[in-house]
Amino acid sequence: MKNSSAKRLFITLIITLIIFSAEIIGGIISNSLALLSDAGHVFTDSFAIILSLIAAIIAKKPSNRKATYGYQKIGILAAFINGVSLIIIAILIIFEGYRRLISPPEINSNLMLSVAFFGFLGNLLMALILGHKHEDLNIKSAWLHVIGDTVSSIGVIFAGLIIKFTGWILIDPLISLLVGLIIIYGGSRVIKESLFIFLDFTPRGFDVNEITEKIGKIKGICDIHDLHIWSIGYGIPAFSAHVVVDVKLLSEADKIRSEIEAELIKIGIKHSVIQIESCKCSKNSFYCNLGHPHSDIHN
Template sequence: MPRGHQRLRTAFIISLVILFAEVLGGIISGSLALLSDAGHVLTDSFALAMSFIASRLSQRPSDYRATYGYQRIGLLAAVINGSTLLLVSGYIFYEAVRRFTSSFEINPSVMLPVAVFGLFGNALMALVLSKDHHDLNIKSAWLHIVGDLLASVGVVIASVIIILTGWRVADPIAGMVVGILILVGGLRVVRDALWVFLEFVPRGIEPESLVEKIRAVEGVRDVHDVHIWSISHGRVAFSAHVLVKDQLLSDAERIRKAVEEVLEKEGIDHSVIQLEYACSGTNGGIYCQQ
């Protein structure tokens, strides 16, 4: 098992331990902040499991059933995970408002030690995952855990405030802060995954300037029917019709390779280029009109 996988697995086990402690501590102490953090850790455990599975799946080669490979399964999981995050944050906001408007019981002497435990657990996870920065999958998991670390600090501060001043509202306030973190994280996860599913042009690629660069290749008369999409995060695919003059296929090969070089410079490594000499034009649009 590669070391990246091992780290993800270790982080996953730690997150399960935090989850268990915070759910138990949240129920016993009556703290929304702890339960919110537990909700967060729950989706984190799920996300870690998904990164783990995704990083294994992405190594599985394409076959005749899945000609693009299996990487979008990880994306599908991200959509489900992100939607869960949105539901969890909805529940937290509902419960926080309820606590703002009516009285509730809370036991800060249980809340504080569990919150401190959660903080250390999150710190340990950050430490475990911080050693693999170059791997994008693991890097995003790590950035996420730093956010969680701040949330855990917030829950600890809320416990201390309640112990020192008896001001219970600190609990739903801390819960709301965690809820906002969850909401923002969830929206981002869903947006990024849907972006790929909807086959939008990957961020960072500008189709107009790319088409201009292809048009500038020697021997290219025009480009149309351009499609740019992602197979999964960071794997960009491209297809287009390229208009050339009538010539030997062996000569046209040179043009195709030059176009592919342009694409590779933009980070596009999966391209399909259809060379044409008889397209009657595009009428100013982007599609071939015979």
């Protein structure tokens, strides 16, 4: 595979399937819900990583007439589905944990500890492979799956030690409830970030008023309206606006456009569409008043 993200996801998938097999067998034999809940989380990990792997390959396809912006949002869609799957599995874990609090079963703590420790090492390895710095929400969602499972493995180990040395078996469903809440937190974050992009909300870190003021300071600009900032993909902001200028020559208007693009690049926006106009905007336009003497529009 030429795609480095796809390589990392493929290796992570192999490790995930090995851990899942070990934990599901160990959970059934030891009768540990904490271990089975961890296996359930690992199962969603494998599903999430497969989805992320497919999305990572498709997202690298160049733009074409079917997708003029490219395929980056395929990865965002995968991230959203991964986030939803995290919350669904967490709800199932919490439900089973509650049931076992009422009627706790006997648990083989030695087997539970052995399998949980093996799972912890595998999850730690996967987290290192995927890394902690991400420019792709799709990869980030897969990493959050793995991190959530690493934390849950620690919880299972802790529960196993408590059961082994104290015999308090209620710690098993209690830990599974905690794992469920951790998974819900991670899943809700991914869903929120992906929806921000799908709904074309202004990307975090960009203030429309500040950007408008910076552009408005460029000599020759009267007004700015129909201004939009959104994300083409994770970490790929885009900008469009109508800019009213008081120059007469096309070369001067083009110089202003270049200055606007340079300001946008400074703040991290490389994709921009700027329409230059030579007349004043209407009174209901967006962000028209920049304090220039040429503008008779007041907010």
